[in-house]
Amino acid sequence: MEVEIIAVGDEVLLGHIVNSNSSFIARQLSDLGFSVRLHTVVGDNVEAMEEAFRLALKRSKVVVVTGGLGPTDDDLTKRAIVKVFKRNLILNDNILETIRQRFTSRGMEMPALTQNQALLPQGATFFPNKFGSAVGICIAEQGRVFIALPGVPVEMQQIMTDEVIPYLASLNIGQAISAITLRTTGIGESHLSEMITPNLRLEPGVKLAYLPHYGSVDLRVVATGATKTETNEKAERLARHIEKMVGNYVFGRGEETLPAVVGRLLKDNDKTLAVAESCTAGQLGMEITDVPGASAYFVGGLEAYSNDVKIAQLSVPEDIVAQNGAVSEECALAMATGCRKLFKSDYALSITGIAGPDGGTDEKPVGITFIGLASAHTSYAKMYRLGIDRRMNRTRAVKAALELLRREILDIK
């Protein structure tokens, strides 16, 4: 069954708020088996809303609107609804009483404006709002379902989860959907496609998408069909087939991040990690500790931004900095071994590179990065040619460093 999502609000339309509401609703509905057809964003403008609501109702059986249900003058969603559905607003005593009680229990008087929140389009039902005064509105008729929810994310999410999802799940939509995301790193989108496409035969109802990020590409398998068992099996079949073709470039599935995967490997092997970061200056440590519980394996790190710090704290020989430069294989290696000694960790990773925009030379252009790894058994450094943008280079360097460690622990050559 097809569904459209409409977000209402000037702040979203003008780009001052990122439209995470539509993403949340889309994810929930597609997990439920609905086929999301379109998202639209319109401003706080009754005519634009009317047009968007009418077009959506013409195209799709279910329309979910978010935003514009507040009590102030720029909240116009209800006005557009009564125009599209040609009906009046009626004061709902139950809603009014609930809102009034909420104010009373907080020792406050209900502002006069808030009474607007108890107005409902004739014939509509409502979904209660645990966190605010704007209830969800539902008009179901002539085979169409129109739902309007507030735009405050925590309120919208509560009503979606507690009310809208159970309600929509009760409509028999006759289609199941399953999705699996395979996460890869160390290989570009085109090369992945060259490995996959020649041997790919997609079953009916199965799709594959490539999702590139800085330094990683997600492969997303989506299967649709009559039953969840069927779609789970179809998605799993393709995911396994791709894993065989792509092999070690896949580091995880679903929401698993590279720092979380490496963290789990360290924890499972009872090993610790320290880092020495020049051009990333903390980003590697930050991403490693983005994973709750990282203190089980992450000891600490050095933001070795200046050469003095590399020499004084990491014991990088002055000769190396003078002769090979701070951005060199030799320096990355010395940083990693020095870091491991300083922090007494099992593994150490080092990053030194030219992140840009300045500092590049003909011999060592922006993007050149060396990553070092040291353990009790081995130590080495590798050169990477990353991109030309500072943030991109730093993010790619962090992923490359984590991937180097993942491959070392798993003994992938």
Place this chain on the structure above:
Amino acid sequence: MEVEIIAVGDEVLLGHIVNSNSSFIARQLSDLGFSVRLHTVVGDNVEAMEEAFRLALKRSKVVVVTGGLGPTDDDLTKRAIVKVFKRNLILNDNILETIRQRFTSRGMEMPALTQNQALLPQGATFFPNKFGSAVGICIAEQGRVFIALPGVPVEMQQIMTDEVIPYLASLNIGQAISAITLRTTGIGESHLSEMITPNLRLEPGVKLAYLPHYGSVDLRVVATGATKTETNEKAERLARHIEKMVGNYVFGRGEETLPAVVGRLLKDNDKTLAVAESCTAGQLGMEITDVPGASAYFVGGLEAYSNDVKIAQLSVPEDIVAQNGAVSEECALAMATGCRKLFKSDYALSITGIAGPDGGTDEKPVGITFIGLASAHTSYAKMYRLGIDRRMNRTRAVKAALELLRREILDIK
């Protein structure tokens, strides 16, 4: 002049990627004086794209599409373009040569699939892409401008900024617009509003918006009018009025970030900075060095995640960790003074807190954070009660630390 923005891609449609691209484009275009009419999101589906492109071209003079320009089979934007505009794809030798050279310079062979990236709809011009192989496409005819950009954010943003904005600015759109963003930190949206609203009288054609982020709020002044001189003056008048009311909470204007402002202050005063980070574990160093040229004042830092590192590297007395705990005013102070000695810097900042989700107690709940500052003249630490989310807490702690230093350097009490 009205503009519509269309984002293409199943991942956005299904909610797995938040549509920050449309927000970026909307912000840029509305700053330029365009009237943003609608955003649409469609999946990787040629028919859905065709319909969306046709509807948008009927309603609005300018249509900007993002996504679906990659080399793989699920990148269908060009196929929809040639259907809507009824023309062929033609191989562009200049584009092909540029892409080939980029691969060669990185010591790599161009994958065969990448050749698709050099195909352009007949009669289209292109905008070069500094970071990737997907060029922007522009078809301008019959009073309509249709622009298609890649979906990778850094690539889209570069082409928008360097190519599309100058191009669209050259079209005469008959209305001037000026915007000034005042950036504040250390104060919430409601308190800012209480300081501003009682004394605010907006001239006609001038608007003020509050844009909250983690740990900071932007105040956005937008003036519209007949000429740029008029709108510049109106916007500047309101901005100055607000600066008077809000005073030292404003740290900068426009795109100026807090790390850039603090960096400039350090540079102007010829001072250096080092950091010691426990719960942020590198994020402060990373954000400081997000500013190109930070090596002029940033020496380095310690990711002092474990207590051993705090004691061994930063010389925090064991007694403090044992008696006051690693998350304490005393520990933050000792970390800052130890950090300053270790790195021989003029200033040192330290952060230690309970970022969550675990580790909170009744006495020290999640969000409690101590930030220390040490210089040749003074040293102190302050307690902050941040939020309940790990990422939010770390980002807020970084901003609070930078703001503490800004106020110290500027002698703001």
